[in-house]
Amino acid sequence: MDFDLTDEQQQFRDALRRYLDREYSFDARQKIVMSQAGVDARHWNAFAELGLLALPVPEAQGGFDGGPVDMLVVMQELGRALVVEPYWATAVGIEALRLAASAEQGELLERAGRGELRMAVAFNEPHARYDLFDLRTTASKQGERHTLDGRKSVVQHGAQADYWIVPARLGDEVALFLVPRDAANVDVTDYRTIDGQRAATLVFRNTQATRLNGGAATFAKIADYATLLLCAEALGALDALDRATVDYTKERKQFGAPIARFQVLQHRMVDMLIRTEQARSITYLAAARYASDDAATRTQAISAAKARVGQAARFVGQQAVQLHGGMGVTNEMPAAHWFKRLSIIETTLGDVDYHLARFASQPAFHDLEGA
Structure with missing residues (x-):
């Protein structure tokens, strides 16, 4: 298997590394970690300008349609620099929308690629340990809409997200739902984790949500x-x-x-x-x-x-x-x-x-x- 990067991947990596070496020093990173927000909008905007956020977005929504190897290049550089911005959470959210969003929700991918919104997937529940399908969060259908009830724990950058993608039980099946940050009846508890990242506990009580395509697979x-x-x-x-x-x-x-x-x-x-x-x-x-x-x-x-x-x-x-x-x-x-x-x-x-x-x-x- 050829592990050599293409010329474009090397150039992308080098541009990102230069930015992080110049602007995201260890001391600068520590100041962000200790700040009340725990993230820095200036770096997020820079990531958008560098094309990091558009990289995983499909071409149809104005992105670069980057594949897994392209994303490995980015994530390695972010790991090297100990970046605490919500890139992983948003990139995973973009992939979730790419797999499960309807045509009408394509605008969210365009906005994510421009850096206008952040996302987070609420994988974990307090009781479930590593079993992602041991779901106690439930969904109920009310007309054309759905509502959610349940608790999600350790949602990485959950409080910084503009949209959450939430798996829940809908009858006997697993379904995915999109919930905006400003939805009613959601309690959000934000905190800093031991590695300097941010995470949140989300509690849904009869919270309106939009069902996405796809299920357990x-x-x-x-x-x-x-x-x-x-x-x-x-x-x-x-x-x-x-x-x-x-x-x-x-x-x-x-x-x-x-x-x-x-x-x-x-x-x-x-x-x-x-x-x-x-x-x-x-x-x-x-x-x-x-x-x-x-x-x-x-x-x-x-x-x-x-x-x-x-x-x-x-x-x-x-x-x-x-x-x-x-x-x-x-x-x-x-x-x-x-x-x-x-x-x-x-x-x-x-x-x-x-x-x-x-x-x-x-x-x-x-x-x-x-x-």
């Missing part, structure tokens, strides 16, 4: 897309953490010499790099298989990537903290923040154990067992 594909983007973001954080650790060990001295000269520590850093490259390879494979017509093939590839990325996140993060010493867990060091973000990614939309079990449950795995 569409929701599963949206969740796989969200998981794939998280894996890509983790790759950027892993790359940055590997580099920061090497640089730190070149500066830190013990017994009159930089600790990077100690062979046992060199072996640790090589192991960190190996775990990162393994995660990269399987994530790119998952990106190639995301568009597969066979849902089982897509599911197996996504779960394999999330499990391997989760293993790499835990190993690289723990080794980096140890090699940094006590400094590795202080807020003054970027390494601590990459470690926190990787820890959250590892437990978002399924941890290592969950995805290993999901991988093993696919028919192709049992076919291999019998071979």
Whole structure:
């Protein structure tokens, strides 16, 4: 499989990296995290100007129709810079609309591509852990409209979103609904998570909503897309953490010499790099298989990537903290923040154990067992 980027992808990556290096330093990022809003409209507008928001939008709605590999390029750079803007949430919302919106709702995709609105998919419920289909949020039909009742938890950038995409039970089926931020009878509790991101709890009480197309299969594909983007973001954080650790060990001295000269520590850093490259390879494979017509093939590839990325996140993060010493867990060091973000990614939309079990449950795995 060819992992080389096209010329256009390289140019896009380089432009984004230059912007983030110039405008989104670690200190600038920390000021945003500690602000009341937790996000910065100036950077959001810059992302729109750079084309990040139009990238996943279909050409018919004025976007660039970027595929999964294009999105991996973006997410890796955002992970490297520890970006806290609601890009992941909105990109997943755009994919949800692309898969489930009607023609009349195409305007939302156009506005999202211009940076005029943000979205969030409310995946989680408090009781369900990683089972996205264990839904207690229910929908009722009232004439041409529907209403929702239920609670969604840890909705990433939920309070910053202009629209929520909400899965709910409608009778015996899973359905997707679109809810505007200004809808009546919604309670929103916004808070900062340990990795500097924002999340929210949403409580719906007889809240009016618009049903989207698609059901359980569409929701599963949206969740796989969200998981794939998280894996890509983790790759950027892993790359940055590997580099920061090497640089730190070149500066830190013990017994009159930089600790990077100690062979046992060199072996640790090589192991960190190996775990990162393994995660990269399987994530790119998952990106190639995301568009597969066979849902089982897509599911197996996504779960394999999330499990391997989760293993790499835990190993690289723990080794980096140890090699940094006590400094590795202080807020003054970027390494601590990459470690926190990787820890959250590892437990978002399924941890290592969950995805290993999901991988093993696919028919192709049992076919291999019998071979």
